[in-house]
Amino acid sequence: MDTALHVADFTPYGGDERIAAGLADTARAADEAGFRTLTLMDHWFQMESMAPATDPMLDGYTALGYLAGRTEHLQLGLLVTGVTYRHPGLLAKTLATLDVLSGGRALLGIGAAWYEREHAGLGVPFPPVAERFERLEEALRVCRQMWSEDDGPFEGRHYRLAETLCRPRPLQPGGPPVLIGGMGERKTLRLVAEHAQACNLFDAGREVLAHKLQVLDRHCADVGRDPAQVERTVISGTDPLVDTDAFLASMAEYARLGISKVWVSPRGVEDLPGWVAAVGERVVPRLREL
Template identity: 55%
Template sequence: MRIGIHYANFTHPDWEHRLTERLTDTARVADQGGAAMFTVMDHYFQMEAIGGPPMPMLEGYTTLGYLAAQTEKMRLGLLVTGTTYRWPGLLAKIVTTLDVLSGGRAMLGIGAAWYDREHAGMGVPFPPTAERFERLEETLQIVRQMWSDDEGPFAGKHFQLAETICVPPPVQQPRPPILIGGGGERKTLRLVAQYADACNIFRSDVDGVRHKLDVLRRHCDEVGRDYDEIEKTMVNGVDGPDPAADPDGFVRDMEQYAALGISLVTLMPPTDDPVGWTEQVCDHVVPHLAGR
């Protein structure tokens, strides 16, 4: 099992002067310490659970482009892109640019989007849930076409592209990996089975995660997809042992999920010192999880 670092909270002490410094140092520590992935959110307003719009938030892909120049090894992505925020052809070009400039380290993490207050505040249309999932599916079809040899048109219900040219192509071949975030059993996990290279589900108890993976397996059977082709990842959240304060307890806890097939767990630095916390995790957790 590997770890990812998800940098969701920019509101640390003296953030007005040290936001960039802390973000940069955390990413460098994670990169040098063996983290497999570094992600930020795709939000323009901070989530209300972390203080809401008055708190700082950076635009995601600009942040990843900056971090590409500060790191060398980790995969970089958003956890996850909201399908409503960028037209699909532009999104494919943005992720391709990140892949080229990072030397082949970009990932497209994507979901149906949810933050209605943010959409209203920024003037971005927020369609009903069913339409957002239709748009998500067309977005997945479009980016896969743009990352293929097919440069022809795309005609969908919501999006029409006259050409799907993408030059230069991504460094990663056949394309950057696609991760779909969320555990919705009827729509989200079906889209994972049809289009994605990885899923990302929220941690629950072991039985809950096993159930989600069983649902994904059934969708794979229905669409003729090899379930084992899909990487299974998980957001750890705040439950269970703190990996920095109790690394042994955390490793024991993660063994149960590794046994289910979870190969990467994403951790969010919970403290005012994300750099020190990440360093502790890389020093005391990454080596012990590697063999799980």
Template identity: 50%
Template sequence: MELGLHIADFTWDGGVPELGRRLADTARHAEASGISRITVMDHYWQLGGAIGPPENAMLEAYTTLGFLAAHTERVLLHTLVTGVVYHPPGVLAKQISTLDTLSGGRAGLGIGAAWYEAEARGLGLPFPPVSERFDRLEETLLICLGMWSGKEGAFESEHHRLERMLNNPRGLSDPHPYLMVGGMGEKRTLRLVAQYADACNLFGGPEVPHKLDVLRRHCDDVGRPYDEVEKTATISADVGSGRDDLVKRLLELRGAGITAVYVFGQGFPDPRAAADLVASALPEVADA
């Protein structure tokens, strides 16, 4: 099992003036500790609930990933996950290609159908009904895969029209940057994973075995080997979480078929402490 550090909370000691220094230091520290992936949310406001109110500090995702690329050498970098309504598909494909090129082939795209309506409305972003968002998600996957493959022709669908999908450089990853579709939806999300993605991402919990069974059926339906899809999950850890509890949860997910887990810290005033907690579990859960 691989472990990733998902950075979802930026309310750290020192406040905004220290964000850049602490983020760079934490990324370097996490990489040196054996953590193989670092991700950020593609949000403009904090989510509310246990992580914090919308007014809390939130960094724009792709600027942040470019910053992280400059301060790391090996970790995979992507969002967990981009809302499909937040970026025009052609621009999104270019953003990932650019990040992949400048990071030495370490970029990925995590994407989903979007859910944070208040954020979208607040910032003037489109937020169509859920059925249209899923249509746009599939169209975006096709556009990104087309642009990453070097296709330069036109693309026209119900919601998008690109006259020329020129994309140079295409990135360094072969055959294309890592592609994850995040979400738990059984009818459309997991089917899109089976059709197009390198990985799924689920919320770690008791539903995981059932969701993976659904994914397996979708893979059978589209004629794709189930083992080709990486199975990942996301879980949280707060300042009161102990190593033993985290290891127990990770081993349960590994037993269910999950091979990579992204852990995000809640309430850690020093982000290095969250990275240390994640790294402390590696000896118990890493594959022999």
């Protein structure tokens, strides 16, 4: 099982002027410690469910471009991009740029978006949930066309592009892998089966995840896709350093379900690079054995 790092809080770095250096140190620590992937959030305001909305929040893709120049091995992405935040043609161009500048390490994590306050706050349209899922499906098709040899038009219900021109193309054949976040059985997991290389599920326990993966397998069968082509991942809310043996036991159960990557995210940690290094020493090698 691979280990991924999700950085969702920039306050431990000790002030706006120290965020850049602290984030770079954190990313380098993850690179050196054997983490497979590093992700940031795609938000304009901090999530109210986690901290005050006024806490610092970086633009995700600008930050990933910065980290691309300070790391060598980490896959870089957002967990996850809201489909409403960027026109899909511009999103595809942004990911292609990140892939080129990182040497082929970009990941497109994407979902239907949910944080209405930040949309209203910055004047960004926030359509009803059914429309957001329609836009998500079209955005995925736009990205794939932009990253292909087809420079022709795209005609959808919500998006119309006269030219899907994207130069340079991503370095990864076919473009960055797509990861769709969420556990909705009717729409989200169906879109995973149709369009994604990976799903990202919440750490909801073995029984819940086993059921969700069965639903995903059925969707794959419906669209004629081998379920083995979809990587199964989970984001954990547990600090693996608090009770490492218990954490690893839980992950072993998930590994038996076919989950091959777990995201960990530090909470209430002042020394983020130090925490990352400790996870790399005490947890990453043991996860890799699962």
